[in-house]
Amino acid sequence: MSSFDWPALMRAGMRGAGLKPAEFWALTPAELLILLGAGTGEAPMARARLQELSRAFPDEGAQDGRD
Template sequence: MSGFDWPALMQAGLRGLRLRPAEFWALTPAEFRLMLGEAQGLAPLARDGLEALMRSFPDMNGDVKDG
């Protein structure tokens, strides 16, 4: 089953944005999100997110070198 709420997406595109069906179906998800006013892209990883990742996936030995 798809994770998309197609009726709501189509209503937003066809009624809210007044797109023609061909215009709606030609959009990429990123273009559609931008047209709906959603922020583009993900927020950068902040220090607390990095620390959570480091706790979840610790290095197996401490002598790993960069590069």
């Protein structure tokens, strides 16, 4: 089983981005994902931010002693 949905990527690259087939196949998967807008959102929450929020908004009735 492939980790890439090639038909969907081909549609996005050729129809959506207007790439010619040779241009599409010349790209690496990482280049294609960047071209299609991957990685333009915010980074996922890191552990430090989760702990900060947990301290600011503790679960009501939590009594297990963990931070």
